[in-house]
Structures are given as C-alpha cells and as structure tokens.
Amino acid sequence: MKLYYSETLMPRKACAVARHLRSPVDFVHVDLAAGEHRMPAYLALNPNAKVPLLVEDGEPLWESNAIMCRLAMLAGSDLWPADRRQADILRWLSWDGEHFTRHAGTLYFEHLIRPRLGMGPPDGETVLGATRGFRQSAAILERHLGRRDWLVGDRPTVADFALAVALPYAPDARIPLADFPAIDRWHDRLGTLDGWWEPFPGRG
Numbered sequence: 091m092k093l094y095y096s097e098t099l100m101p102r103k104a105c106a107v108a109r110h111l112r113s114p115v116d117f118v119h120v121d122l123a124a125g126e127h128r129m130p131a132y133l134a135l136n137p138n139a140k141v142p143l144l145v146e147d148g149e150p151l152w153e154s155n156a157i158m159c160r161l162a163m164l165a166g167s168d169l170w171p172a173d174r175r176q177a178d179i180l181r182w183l184s185w186d187g188e189h190f191t192r193h194a195g196t197l198y199f200e201h202l203i204r205p206r207l208g209m210g211p212p213d214g215e216t217v218l219g220a221t222r223g224f225r226q227s228a229a230i231l232e233r234h235l236g237r238r239d240w241l242v243g244d245r246p247t248v249a250d251f252a253l254a255v256a257l258p259y260a261p262d263a264r265i266p267l268a269d270f271p272a273i274d275r276w277h278d279r280l281g282t283l284d285g286w287w288e289p290f291p292g293r294g
Contacts, residue, residue, distance in 0.1 A: 091115045094143040104142040104157040109285030111165040117291040158248040178242045182249040189227035194256035196220035198263040235272040
C-alpha cells in the first residue's frame, strides 16, 4: 500500500492513524508547492488533486476519514469498531467537517499556510468569523467531553483522530484551545497515543 501525503492538516489524520497502527504502508510525499498533486499521473488516482490518498492493490481511496477507517479495518483495530458505535463515529465525523475542524482548519490556513505560500497576512474578517465559529462548536464539544475521556465509548476511535487534527497547531494557528479545558485534557490524552505527535515520516 502507498499513502500519499503532505505535511498539512488532512493528511495528518491518515498518517497519524497509519503510524499508530503501524500499518504496512509506503509513505509517498507529494510536494504541493511544486504542483505534484496536479500532475497527470496523480490526477489519474485522485481527480480532486488533493492529499491524502491511499492506493491499495492498485485501487485508489481518497478522503482522509475514509482512509483512516480503511486502515483500521485492515488492522482489525477498534479505532473503527464493527458494531453500532460506527453510527456515532459517523455522526462526529460529519459534524466535525461542518463545524469544529472546518473553523479550526480555517484558522490553521490563515495563520500558517497563507504565509508559507506567500499569500500575504491573515484575512482579518475570515479569522474573526472562524474564531467565532470555533468557539460555538467547541462549546458543544466541551460539554460532551466534560463527562467522558473519548468521543465515543471508553477508548479512542478515528473520530478522536479526526476532530483533534488541528489542535497540535493551536498556539501558532491562534486556536483558543486554552479556553476549553475539557477539550484541552482530551487532546493531552491523544498525545499519549503512538503516532499522534510524530505522524509524518522523516524525509532524509
């Protein structure tokens, strides 16, 4: 299997799960600045021109959440449990894309990616709206995590890896994580899992 990635937000999910599970994947770096994601060979595998991408026995699978689930299935891992918890995990994955990481990811892009790509300073109005949206969704997550250690059940799942993906960048991305102590503690728990803090392979 090959896992195509760059050191950006959505690939971090897939890479963290792959490292956590010690999945037998070959990591393939995609240089976004050089436009490798828009080359014909890559577009033939992922017409969205995005990362991550998992290629298993010649079959491409894109979208980070799907890749996390597939890696967990192959490993027989309870990160993607084969029971009714799947529906609850899907609920959080869907909510995350529309709310929590949608806003956190915007702050990540404005404060970290725009400068890296030479796109100028953060857009103040965008930052204001994303910060407001993050606080609103974080309040919901804070209440949920106030009475449990993990999002679903009593152990981590792919939902935890997905929702927390932007939080390692909180200080530099100006994500107000410190204002939500239950979320902060949950992220600390994720930090004890293999692969969370070092999801990307070294490139010598």
